[in-house]
Amino acid sequence: MGFMAGKKALIVGVASDRSIATGIAEAFAREGAELAFTYQNDKLERRVVKLAERLGQNSELCFPCDVASDAEIAAVFEQLGKSSWDGLDVLVHSVGFAPRDQLEGGFAEAVTREGFAIAHDISSYSLAALTKAALPMMQDRQAAVLALTYNAAVRVVPNYNVMGLAKASLESCVRFLAADLGPQGIRVNCISAGPVKTLAAAGIGGFRKMLAYAEKAAPLKRTVTIEEIGNAAAFLCSDLASGITGETTFVDAGSNIMAMTFDEDSG
Numbered sequence: 722m723g724f725m726a727g728k729k730a731l732i733v734g735v736a737s738d739r740s741i742a743t744g745i746a747e748a749f750a751r752e753g754a755e756l757a758f759t760y761q762n763d764k765l766e767r768r769v770v771k772l773a774e775r776l777g778q779n780s781e782l783c784f785p786c787d788v789a790s791d792a793e794i795a796a797v798f799e800q801l802g803k804s805s806w807d808g809l810d811v812l813v814h815s816v817g818f819a820p821r822d823q824l825e826g827g828f829a830e831a832v833t834r835e836g837f838a839i840a841h842d843i844s845s846y847s848l849a850a851l852t853k854a855a856l857p858m859m860q861d862r863q864a865a866v867l868a869l870t871y872n873a874a875v876r877v878v879p880n881y882n883v884m885g886l887a888k889a890s891l892e893s894c895v896r897f898l899a900a901d902l903g904p905q906g907i908r909v910n911c912i913s914a915g916p917v918k919t920l921a922a923a924g925i926g927g928f929r930k931m932l933a934y935a936e937k938a939a940p941l942k943r944t945v946t947i948e949e950i951g952n953a954a955a956f957l958c959s960d961l962a963s964g965i966t967g968e969t970t971f972v973d974a975g976s977n978i979m980a981m982t983f984d985e986d987s988g
């Protein structure tokens with residue numbers, strides 16, 4: 722029997738087979754969890770339904786949810802409440818977005834009031850909004866919430882710009898939620914993942930170079946896979962991690978521990 726047997730998990734952030742949320746869904750399903758999904762818009766519905774079917778899940782439990790909309794967030798939990806699910810054990814938030822023009826060039830030049838607001842709304846506030854809406858269904862079941870962050874929350878990564886501020890806010894949101902909901906037995910953590918070639922990353926100029934750099938700089942001399950992120954996520958959202966809350970766990974092949982990362986063999 723898997724270590725998530727009997728757990729009911731809602732996964733927000735599947736966009737393709739390469740999504741980090743897909744790696745998480747695969748690990749959760751393998752460990753015996755029952756899954757529900759949301760998708761951002763109609764264009765993504767079919768992909769998400771297909772994933773649910775491939776993982777042997779009830780594809781009726783796939784709901785539209787643009788996290789910019791309070792009404793769509795409320796509707797997800799209304800529908801989930803009316804389904805066969807009597808509660809929710811796990812909420813996974815795997816969503817990040819800033820307008821394109823925010824992610825290129827110098828920070829001071831790129832940042833705008835609107836870009837800042839959108840990045841923080843979609844990438845950070847949405848965790849608080851979803852968690853808040855999930856609370857009634859997460860009572861009395863040692864529930865867990867997980868978000869996905871990136872090291873640019875704490876160290877400067879060129880071009881990540883206002884997304885770095887939004888990830889700093891997300892990590893702080895994880896700590897405030899963990900402190901607030903801990904007395905209810907609800908744990909809140911995040912995984913800080915190394916770079917992975919997903920849809921969100923493929924849109925970034927020079928991402929291939931970033932992956933090549935990450936391979937050289939990491940102690941493990943490689944990048945991480947969505948399977949590895951999924952396995953860490955399954956652990957953090959299971960009762961195996963019952964003593965862990967408010968934490969940021971790096972799944973980055975060790976990159977974050979390094980200070981000097983020049984390649985000593987290349988002369």
Ligand code: NAD
Nearest residue numbers: 734735736740741761787788816817869916917919920921
């Ligand atoms: P992805 O493109 O597969 O997933 C991003 C998801 O965000 C998509 O499913 C998209 O539909 C969703 N999304 C964006 N705006 C939304 C909105 N308004 N409402 C609802 N959903 C919305 O890319 P990914 O790399 O799997 O990203 C998942 C998470 O992992 C993000 O938080 C990202 O910042 C984080 N992360 C990614 C990397 C990486 O290198 N890929 C590294 C560290 C952290």
Ligand code: 0WE
Nearest residue numbers: 817818819821871879880881916921922924925
């Ligand atoms: O969190 C991310 C990606 C976030 C992201 C990606 C996009 C592309 C398309 C947010 N918003 C958008 N908006 C779009 O219009 N990562 C951790 C991957 C990533 O993105 C970078 C990186 C890395 C790593 C951007 C610049 C520099 C490094």
